[in-house]
Amino acid sequence: MAEITKQKIPKEVFEVESPLKGLTKKFMKKKTAVVSLVFILLLLVIAVVRPTPYDISEVNYTNTLSPPSSENWFGTDEYGRDVFSRMIHGTRLSLSVALAGVTIGGLIGTFLGIIAGYYRGFLEKVIMRACDVMLSFPGLLLAIGIVAIIGPGLINVVIAIAVYGIPNFTRIIRSSTLAIKELLYIEASRSIGVSDTRLLLKHILPGTIPAFIVSYTMRLGTAIISAASLSFLGFGASSRNPDWGAMLSSGRDYIGLAPHMLFYPGMAIFLTVLAFNMVGDGLRDTLDPKLD
Amino acid sequence: MKDVLVALNNVEKRFLASKKMFRENKYVHAINGISFDIRQGETFALVGESGCGKSTTGRLINRLLEPDRGEIWFHQENISNYSSSQMKPLRKKMQMVFQDPYGSLNPRMRISEIVGEPLLVHTNLTAKERYRKVMDLLEIVGLNERHAQSYAHEFSGGQRQRIGIARALTVNPSLVIADEPVSALDVSIQAQVINLFKNLQKEFQLTYLFISHDLSVVENISDRIGVMYLGKIMELTSKEKLYKEPLHPYTKALLSAIPIADPTLKRERILLKGDIPNPIDLPSGCPFHTRCPHAFQRCVEETPELKEVKAEHKVACHLSFS
Amino acid sequence: GNGDANQEEAQVNGEEQQEAAGEQDANQSMVIAVNADVISLDPHNVSDTLSRSAAGTMYEPLVEHDMDMEIVPSLAEDYWISDDGLEYTFALREGITFHDGTPFNAEAVKYNYDRIVDEEKNLRRRSNFLQLHSTEVVDEYTVKLVLEEPFAPMLDRVASLFMISPTALEEHGDDGIINNPSGTGPYVFKEWVPGDRLVVHRNENYWREGPEISKLTIRPVVENGARIAMLQTGEADFIYPMPTEQVNALSGDENIEILQDDSTIVRFAFINTTKDEFSDVRVRQAMNYAIDKQAYANIVRSGYSIPLTSHVAETIYFHEAQEPYAYDVEKAKALLAEAGYPDGFSTDIWAPNDTENIRGMEFISQQLGEIGIDVEVIPMEEGTLSDSIYSAQTPEESTVNMWYVSWSAFDFDGATNRLFHSRNIPPASPNVSYYMNPEADQLIDGGATEVDPTLRGEAYSQLQDIIWQDAPWIFLGSDVLLSAKRTTTEGIYVLPGGAINTTRAAKTK
Amino acid sequence: MSDSLMEVNSLTTEFKTEQGNLVAVNDISFHLKQKEVLGIVGESGSGKSVTSLSILKLLPENGCITKGSVCLEGRNLLELSNKELRKVRGGEIAMIFQDPMSSLNPVMTVGEQMMEMTMLHLNHRKSEARAYAIEMIKQVGIPAAEDVFQRYPHQLSGGMSQRIIIAMALSSHPKVIIADEPTTALDVTIQAQVLDLMLKLKEKNNVGILLITHDLGVVAETCDRVLVMYCGRIVESADVNTLFQNPLHPYTRGLMASVPKIGNTQELKYIQGRVPDLSQLPEGCKFAPRCRIAVKKCFESEPPLVDIGNQHLHRCYLAEAGVGKE
């Protein structure tokens, strides 16, 4: 039998490259995404290496709030500390807190969203209504509650951001799941006898990735900023371990006098959000096998 | 009757169309009491227009859907009310091939994964063994090792359909339910796939439930044919009898509507009037009476039974065929 | 009946004038932007300064503080204190009526004092009058307060209590009075939209020289930048507080004038003396030496702070300057080493989570870092903070190490008792240093009951010395109050306690 | 050729893609007469749709007509301004696309969409347009026209939507209808109804139809002349009887052999392989790699389109020699 088909159907010339290589190639074609990725990689390197020109805690009470100069590229803050150094230093905290928080929130939200979308019924109602409540619950209250439960600390900023992000992800992933569930390949898998778990993990979950990426990159920016307000509740960033959001907030008092204290951290957040969005868009297109 | 593999007995299935708070719910009557057997080793074809319930029948047999009424037998087991865990071992014995060769393959999985999935679910083979088996099967359907590492979108329609077929064959099923497997394909590719189906049947002693709306394709591949209309079987007989001597007016209309690739052959066509009725509000009596050129009073009032009017030839019609 | 008629007339006049004013020019009205909401207009039931300022536009006490914190007559023309310090007799000014027409007399005063001591009502200002035994009407315009024990700061407390029309209280009840204020003050109530504005009109029947403007609005504008913007555009005529950081940014604007006033507000950090390291006085002194108070003033308050020379501000009567803990890192290190911490230690500091408090904590942290004390800065949301402080039932349970805070009071006792008396350790009151010095306790009690000012001064002098030497605080500074006004604004000023006085508000062209 | 309604000359269309430029339609010429049905057949990806889109300049952004002309009664459509072109679109040349369901805007009622057409091209006022639209719906054989007029597309069956689109196409009295696979989504009985309707209306309204399909059965039953396309090229063209009786190009023959015929249940013949990727076209005859009879020459240079008379054109070196004929 194998004989018959083999001779009748010729093997075509068929170029197969490793999928990763293919994806990379596809991604590399999107210039803005690549530039943004380079920027993000740079940020990551900065976050790891933290090449600060000055000691970030070194105060200089005679040189406070001075505008950008060749000495202090981004000026100095109210203690005369070098803003540039502090921003470099803050990269790690800002990125890691936002990334970790949004990732955890995203994962939990995705889980709930998929469950709600797949099983429908009562479970869905409960999850979705819980999301409504959470969305209308002020973040501050939530944060105070979290401090109350687990006390202050860096990890808890992450948890607060995660908790706050959950309902958004849940909603988006749920609607994505609802759409995917109707696709033929899901039915095909079910007809094979694939278990629910595998169906969810292997077939539906990957399909929600594009929706996930878009929300994920959008939320990073808000996470960096909300991390700042959380640090004011007593967890997260401190003067010795500043992040951009906290710098931005403390710059608020000097808005008229030393605008550089606001401008640079704000710019850093803006560029990071922009870069993540661009990379996200590029990634979404790359991962969409239909787009070539 | 020897070696009946699948038997449907008065099966009914309806879907909720709309839910009303204070009034009666509305239903789509997809399957309205059908009975037929599929015998071991044969190709049983279901033909009919879009929405007449062909796919639903397939899904019922596969138990992706639960019948509202009636019995479904598979391998002498009544599987009508089996749970999904009871179904699991049986799923191994019946596999599906779908119409949309793109949509039925997960775009995010490699071909080797897609084809290997039934093995993963139903056997304890190691990854290596699975891979070897997958390769064998791909070879049988005319694909090779390089293809195994690619994704579905990199293939042509015909190749995709072969992947779907390979997947169906991995666990040595006895029944393959093919839901319009060639409808989306170009003629030349369609021919390749039909040939493949036929060859595989010989090779592996497969039984097919072949769903199609294309009577010329069906003739080429099937042994017996059931013609469906609005969730009912209107005519059921062997291929030869159906094409030589169609009895039901609907079958006749269908046959005459097939475009024939021969401009010299000018035929008398039976042009039906109107559209297929809405399965939510089924017409009374014979479902076909709204479009039937021969309909008379009784057709409006009384639903005809599927009766054996000749040997091995069942028809559901009030007209007499003697 | 007569009074009523007058009142009506006045109102009619007032309204006519107001309408005309609205069209003519803005000279007649004035807006003050402040940084928080007015919480309540029941002056007996507020504890925050701003609500007092707001109530102060409509209400007056028997005696009041002037700019130098001296007691001067107000509704009372004169007063006598009995030798044993138990009886305070006030001669009331005659012919004053409340805004609702009720005559102001001894009965009215008694009504107010009876209200404040009513334990059932548990009004916010009751704690100031715990020593008050009874109030007696001597005659129509003479009233006598009888104390249970001598209480030296009594007059200061009397200065803090505003007189409310008894008729209004009867009519509207304790809750209703919030929205229907009726006092004797320079302005009459017009409208209060909580969170948005309090509008008062000039009291045309005011008993003394009052404001020249006809309408005053107090608006809460929390955002510093917005408050300044309002002043710049002229939407506000006076803002308080003026953010210290922005003074330089406004210096170029010739329409704006910045006002500086000394205050009774002190800023310091409690040091919990029951904690191991802090139980040693040398450590606490070292911490005081380690901090450059002038730098503190410059960095944290943009220069608007006066280094503390005692635990009370210079504006407080009986203040006596102590030998300052001059900034001396070496000495601090030496003391620390002497105490057995040559390499310092780690601890933390708490404060509310606004930027200014965080800045203060950070400053302390930086400076103590110089002598090896590693201070973690922990900002906390107010509710959590007070819970953390007061939930400890015993000193051992306490988790607080340092608390950076400010405190304001009119009199020495108010600025001392709650903060240093051993009976006031948490959970009772905020003696978070857990400062328990019997000698100090005695002096605090003695000072409060001593009627003779000289003896009292001696006791307080001794007390200041003891506290200063014991250093249960990091002594930082007392605030310079900053407010800002349009150059056209006259007659509005901030009292040392932070209350805004608007009695003589006027507007020049 | 005075009676020709539309003439397409050396039409060439390219797409800019990441793999470089691809020529999807390569030097295609044909003409269409009144009342004539010209069929274009070919496998998926052979350039049928692109040809039809090029005629009305409806190509997607990355597409571009690089050569050729499309003349409608002597006017070159490709040189018209956008405004003039819009008059032609829908007004003089109407299009019917493959998938009727997705060609109707899901959020507009059938009526709205139909009225748009005549209000634009016949300057109908609203009431006129409405009456006329209902009339047209009736003409294509849909009962309860008033009701259907108010429905949304998803409330129609496939056959109904397709008939609505045909009604819409006809409503502005076009001279040419381009129908791109108008019946592929339909059931056979409905397909028969629709095709029948189109032919009748063609006769009545004097239009020329360009019918694009891959269903040789449909071609045989409806077309007068046929073009066979492969890789963006015309490989054969003839009137329908000639083509079916005497197909010359091996590709045409292969296509015909793959059609399952009633009464013939033998193993089906088919063309090996698949249409090559336009970005990696072979040298020489584009069909050569799949051709059973290809010779060396076929792989070296591309055969020209030759006319063997009687308007029968083909693009094969071996056709006239009769090689490979069964």
Place this chain on the structure above:
Amino acid sequence: MKEYIIKRLINVIPIMFVVSVVIFLFIHFIPGDPARMVVGHDADIQEVELMREQMGLNDPYPVQYKNFIVGVFTGNWGNSLKTGLPVWDMLIPRVKPTLLLALFSITWSVVVGITIGVLAAVKRGKILDYIVMIAAASGISVPLFWLGLMLMQIFSVQLGWLPTTGVSCLKGYILPSITLGAGITAMIARYCRSAMIEILRENYIRMARAKGLSEFIVVNKHALRNALVDVITIVGLQFGYLLAGSVLVETVFAIPGLGRLLIDSILFRDYTVVQTVLLLFTFQFIIVNLVVDVLYGVFNPKIKYE
């Protein structure tokens, strides 16, 4: 449709009930004692105790909850622990500013967001598209307070066109609405853009062009109406953001709104106010969701509510 709405409204009741329990437990659970907050540091323990008793905080939780929930239904929402004013009196005047602010913000965000989203989709890959994308990123990442103060500096202080703070006239809403809407505009623009890009590829758009319709009509009538179906759900989602943002904007522009009231009350542990406002917010959120769902059906004829 009517039935659907009624059904949804009936569903709201049990949800609100659960929500009220959650809210109640949550605010009683977080640290902080309203009595202590009210009396201030300047008080002693007896006063605090007295206060607790007066406030009813010494009652068992079920009793407190019962009082709360009975109050909600009988319209007696109690008095604020902080000010002593009836909660109703505090709340009602603050509804209008917040509502108007939200309404204006959403309106301009939707109008502008959709406009630039459509423009970006039509000009995909061109400069304009990039500008919109960058603007969207900044809309998301610029802190509200900064934007608000900048606008205030420019339009009030420098140009003198608009009042700095307050909403005594409608003009006062302009800057706050712009500030609050910026982020939402960005989101809507982004989603609208991607929806439009998908839709512009649809067959019916090609069909509309083939009919000879002008590009303007094709985009703004045929495509946009479809895009709105997607955009409407995004708009609904933004209400959460609106709540969070309104707190900041109300603070910056000194608007006496619910957002600020809520935050102030949370900080003060003013239980009665927090409970009521939160309940109101949740209710509003659920109603908005319902409205969005209904609107979704209006824009999308395929959805039939029965």
